[in-house]
Amino acid sequence: MRLRALTPPWPVSDRNARFVTERQAGLLLAASNVTAPPVPERIVADLAGIAVYRLPLPVEGVLSASQPSELGGDIIIDNRLPLAERRVTLMHELKHVIDGGHSAGSEALCADFAMNVLMPAPWLRADWQAGNHDVNALAERYQVPAEGMKHRLHMLGLEREPPRHRRVYCQWQPHTKNTKERRTTQ
Ligand SMILES: [Zn+2]
Secondary structure, X not given: OOOHXXXXXXXXXXXXXXXXXXXXXXXXXHHHOOOOOOOOOHHHHOOOOEEEXXXXXXXOOEOEEEEEOOOOEEEEEEOXXXXXXXXXXXXXXXXXHHHOOOOOOOHHHHHHHHHHHHOOHHHHHHHHHOOOOOHHHHHHHHOOOHHHHHHHHHHOOOOOOOOOOOOOOOOOOOOHHHHHHHHHHO
16 A cells, blocks of 8 residues: 555654645545545545445444555445544544554544545635635535534634534544444434
């Protein structure tokens, strides 16, 4: 996997890790020839070596999971997740697979990767400059959760107000409380 080669197997500073994450997201988009939102989910399954399994029926305790392999990896995802959430979850798991365990535990990087892929900075800046400041409309346009859009706008310095909380899109993190909360809200 070409994207994985960019992830250094040795510990790097947060800043470098974020830079690498941005590069990987940019390369993924460039390779998939996607130039406008919404970024299609198929760009994940189209990657050589990546298999995406969509669970049509609920499996207790599983919303998403991933397993890196030598050449790529497998991603399992609950197909009943709301579209916007499912898209973020899919990209999040892809970053786990790309890193192949090197950055296990670095959930923030997976979250950043998903943001970078689904809400590319140049597109969002252009939308903002064109006068599109409605968070809900932008979230719909990019097919992402509104709170994710808020977070991204804040990260890019477009929205001054930071979102109140950041949702966790992964079950790897030890705080199973979040997972339970999410399950009950579905
Ligand atoms: Zn994760």
